[in-house]
Amino acid sequence: MAISSINKIMRTTAFKLSAIYLIIFSIFATFLIVYIAFNTQVLMTRQMNATIQLEVRGLVERYRAGGLNALVKVIEDRSRRPGASLYLVTDFRGHYVAGNVAALPKWVMDKRGAVDQAVTYQRLGDVDQRKQYKAVVNVYETFGGYRLLVGRDIGERETFRKVVEQAFIVSGFLLVFLALLAWLFVSRKVLNRIDMIAVASRHIMAGQLDERLPVTQAGDEFDRLSDSLNVMLSRIEGLMQGLKEVSDNIAHDLKTPLTRLRNRVEVTLASEEAGAEIYRDALEQTLEESESLIRTFDALLRIARVEAKSTQIEKTTLDIGAIAADMAELYEPVAEDEGAVLTWNSPSQQFIDGNRELVSQAVANLIDNALKYAVRHVAEQRQAQQDHEDEQTECTLPEQARIDVSVATNEGRVILTVRDNGPGIAKEDRQRVLQRFVRLDKSRTQPGSGLGLSLVNAVASLHEANIQLDDNEPGLVFSIGFLQMKPNNQGTEAH
Template identity: 45%
Template structure:
C-alpha cells in the first residue's frame, strides 16, 4: 500500500469529515436508542403501577377472596403480566409466579429478576420487572411484566447501532482511500509532466482528465502558460538565428579582409603585420565566444542535450593542462594542476573543454 495516500490533503479532509459524520451519526442513533429504551421502560412501569393500584383498591373493597379471584383470573391470561399474592409466611395464595424472588426479600420498590417460562420450545429463562407491596394483614402483593421482548428489542437496536457505525467507518475509510488514490495518481501524472518539462521537453503538457474540476482548471492554466513559453522560446530561437546570421557574416568578412591584408602587406613592415595579426586573433576569439554563447543558449533550451555523453573531467583537465603548458613555458611560468581522479559528468565535451579553458 502506498503510504503517500495517507499524507494527501484529500485523505485528511475525508478523515475529518468521516470523524464528524461518525460522531454525529452515533449521537443521533444513541439518542434514538436511549429514548426508545426509556419510553418502553416507562410504559412498562406505568402499566405495572396502574395494576398495583387497581389490585390494592380491589383488596380494600372486596377483601381477600375478591383479590385472590381477580389475580387467579388474570394469571390465566397470556398477557405477559406476572402476579404473586402471598401471606405473611410467604405461602402463595394466587398468581403465576412460583415464589417471591430473592431480590424482593432484600430490597423494596422496583426489582428485575429471572424466572422460568413454559414455551413451545420448553422451559426458558426470561427477565421480568416488578414492584412489590405489603398489604394490610401482612399480605405481600407482587405485580410485574415480562420484559424479555423489550430486552431483545433493545439488543437489536444496540446491534444495529454498532453495525451502522462500523459500516460507516469501513465505507468512509474505503471512500477516502479511493478518493486519495485517484487524487494522488493525477498529482503524480502532473509531477511527471513537470519533470519532463524541466528536463528540456517543452512539448510536454499537463494531463487533463476532462472532469472540469480544480485540477483540470489548474492543468489548463499551466498548459496555456507553457504554450506561451514555447512561443516565446521559438521566437527567441528565430531571433538568435537572425542575430547569428547578421553578426557572423560581418565578422567572417572582417576576418577574410584581414587575412588578405596580411598576405598583401609589406613583409618589411613588421609593425603593420603584428597589428593585423592581433586583430585577426581578436576576431577569431570573438567568433569562438559568439559560437560558444549560441551553443550554451541551445543547451539551456534543451536542444543540445541529445549530444550529451559521459565526460571524464579528470582526463579533460590533464589534456587542457598539456595544451596550455607550452604557453606558460614561453612566459617563463609554471603550470601546476591538482585534479581529483575519476570525476565523471554528463555533458557536451566541447563545451566542457571550452569552459575549462576559460
C-alpha cells in the same frame, strides 16, 4: 518491501482522506446509535414504570372496594392472559395466594414500592422451571399483611439492546467496507489523474515544451487546474521560442555588422599607406556601426521590458488623437525632404489608458516605416518607368509617396490607422513581420534591424490592443485598436 509499500500507501492523500472520512463517519454513527439506544431505553423504562404504577393503583382500588377475594379474582383473570405483565399475591407468611410468578428472590417481597433493580423470576406453569427471566417490579402491602407484586418482563428491552449491539457491529464493518471502497475510488480516479499530471510534468521538465497536462473534459477541479497550467505552459513555450528566435536572429543579423566592423578595422590597420585621414574615416564608420548596434540592443531591451509588462511602466489617460498629431507634425518636414506627402486626421478627445512614451514610439515607428518603404517603392517605380519609357507611347509618372495618419472610434475602441502607397505586405507575411528581426527579402537591402514593428506589436500587447494589417491597393493599412477610455480631470494628460 511490504513495509515500504504500506508506508507509501499510508503517505498518499487518498489513504489520509479515507482514514479521516472513516473516523468522522464512525464517530457520527456511534453517537447516533448510542443516542437512539439510550433514549429508547429511557422511554421504554418510563413507559414500564408508568404502566406498573397505573396497574398497582387499579388493583389497590379493587382491593379496597371488594377486599381480598376481589383482588385475587382480578389477579387470576389477568394472569391467564398472555403478555409481559407479572402478578403475585402472598400472605403475611410469604405463601403464594394468586398470580403467574412461580419463584423469585425472597428479599423482593420485603421491599416496598418500586424495586430499583431488575429481578430474576420463574414463570408459573413454565415447562422448564430452571429458566430465568428478568423483570422490573413494584411491591405494595395491603391490610392484614398481604402483599401485592406487579411487574413487567424486560425481555423485549433486552432483545432491543441486542439488536442495537448487532446494528452497531454491522455498522462498523459497513463503515470499514465503505472506507475501503472510497479509498479504491480515490486511488483509481484521483491518484491516476495526479500520476498523469506528474508524468506530463516530467516530460515538460525533460525539454518537451509542447507537452500539455491531460484534460478529461470532466469539468472538475483537476481539469480547471490543467487548463490554467496549460495556458501558462503555452505562454512559457512562446517565450522560450521567442528567446530562441531572438538568439538565432541576433547571431544571424548582428553577425554581419560586427564582421564588417572588424574587417574594416583590420583592413585599416593592415594598410601600409594609411594616414590620419584614412584612420579618421575608419573610426567614423566604426562609430556609426557601433551606434547602430547600440540602437538595436536598446530596441531589444525595450521590447523585452514591454513584453514582460514591467511594473515600472506607468499608464495614464492619454489623448491618442493629440499624440498622433504630434508625431505627424514631427515627421512632416522629413516627408517633405523625401518628396512624400504626409497627411493626418486625428481629432482630439480620443482617450485611452496607456503609457505616453511607448504609444508615441509606436506611432513614430509606424510613420517612419510607412515613409521609408513608400518613398523607396515610388522611386523604384519611377526608375522602372524611365528605363522602359522608349517602349511606351504614353508616359505617366507614378504618384508621390503618400502617408495618411487617422484616428477614429469603432465599437468602444479607438482605432489608430497609418496608410501608405508603398509595396505592401503579402497576406502570408503580415503576422511574421511583427516578430523580432524579421525582414522580408525585398527589404533586406534597406537600413534597419527589423525591430520597429516588433516594438509596435509589444506596445499593442501591453495595452491590450489588437493589430490588423490590410491591403491599401497599393500599399498597406496598419491599424491598432485601443480600448476607449472616458476622460477624467485628474489622470488625463493635456496635449
